Amino acid sequence: MSLPEKIEVSADRKYPVYLGAALEDLGGYIHSLPDKVEQILVISHKKVADLYLERLMTGLGDYTVDLMIVPAGEEEKSLDRLSRLTTDALGFGADRKTLVIALGGGVIGDLAGFFASVYMRGIRLIQVPTTLLAQVDSSIGGKVAVNHPAGKNILGAFHPPVAVWTDFRTLDSLPWIEVENGLAESIKHALITDSDFFSFFETQADSIKRRDPVIWREMVARSASIKVRVVSQDEREQGIRRLLNLGHSFGHALETEMNYRGVTHGQGVSIGIVAAAFLANAKGLITLNEVERIKQVLRCYDLPTSISRQDPHALLQRMETDKKNQGGRKILILPQGIGNAVVSKECKDEEILDAWQKVILEDN
Structure with a gap:
């Protein structure tokens, strides 16, 4: 070894x-x-x-x-x-x-x-x-x-x-559903800081899904290095570290609403990333082509990009207790293209509801 x-x-x-x-x-x-x-x-x-x-x-x-x-x-x-x-x-x-x-x-x-x-x-x-x-x-x-x-x-x-x-x-023996949890976070790392790393997930999908040890080691090392670099700059989450919460305000609301059953953390983050991407598109931060690119890479690893049987108003209410909120305002992390993200302090409830509705499937 x-x-x-x-x-x-x-x-x-x-x-x-x-x-x-x-x-x-x-x-x-x-x-x-x-x-x-x-x-x-x-x-x-x-x-x-x-x-x-x-x-x-x-x-x-x-x-x-x-x-x-x-x-x-x-x-x-x-x-x-x-x-x-x-x-x-x-x-x-x-x-x-x-x-x-x-x-x-x-x-x-x-x-x-x-x-x-x-x-x-x-x-x-x-x-x-x-x-x-x-x-x-x-x-x-x-x-x-x-x-x-x-x-x-x-x-x-x-x-x-x-x-x-x-x-x-x-x-080595980790079930794929557990792998998904980590992949959602790693893809998030790439999305907020490193467009080349995001491309890595697009081009190395077969090797990652085969669990190629060399590719996995590179993936873990690159992702962990991003987390270390961000934390070293902002240990107490007063600035850049907040970007690591991309997808989490939406994802945590979904996990809590579902009482942590029926959706894993990684699945919640994946859906949350897509919701944040739709919200970012509405604010002119990201194109629809880039939103689709994000959805495609998540789907490539069997991560969900939508959810069914959820009430967007209930999920919005869950977001009221998010730790990032300040002065009654919802503070969300939004992608700005591929490889960058921003802290948005001006997210209106109607915009957030619209983002939820774009990832909630209607029952047939």
Whole structure:
């Protein structure tokens, strides 16, 4: 196996992102940390732990390691689950020197990260992303959160990890629906910052769908590098980092309205990107040909560009609680051509409803 690539997030507290790192080698990295670690809490799903915990434990023999299993599902990102994790951690004797390892995808990274941010006012965290979504996006940047009935990720914090440890081999058995989640985020990265990377998704579709390891490594590295570059410029999401939310205001509203059932995060983002593209077209930021190009590349990877049986007015209401809103105004990220995006502070409800209606199919 080739040596891992290291890229560094240059935030208030710098931390490395290792790409192509072996799970078995994480223990050696922990040994090298300046502050001694004695106890580790591994937070994961059962299926993920069954697949990868043994490999991870290879390098953790010198530590007291306790495993905390969380049921699968976005609904587990809740204050109730956070309370249960706290009770379990106290039972294991976890203290302020304990290290948390988040072993899993976006849900685990968010939940374990938020737990680490508040347990005893904050303990150390290492993100070990095992899904494409987590490797290219959610594990990088320090944003951690749980959901609230009013909306997704309403309760959260910025809690940068000690490191992000990415083992590409965890992607080998990933179901395609999980791959879709990551592809939606990677295509979003390309759409907002890099037209050449967007063309990569158009020209390399066969190789990506075949899971060619060389092409996948390039895809993950390029996408993660975009996320690192953006976060390094704007850790607290006051400027350019807001562009990473393209498709998310629409997508999160859809996920919340559907109670996180029947639509995955990647599917919601995909539909949200298309809705944002239609809104951008209405504002003269993007041509209809470019909107069609965006739809084509999403469809190429089996990502949806429309949804049925939804009420656009209900979805608009869900968008009222979006974290980016300011002073009662809806703040949306819109594509400006291919490879650029802008923050739009002047989106009227009628325009947003029209965008929703363009991605909602009428029942036959």
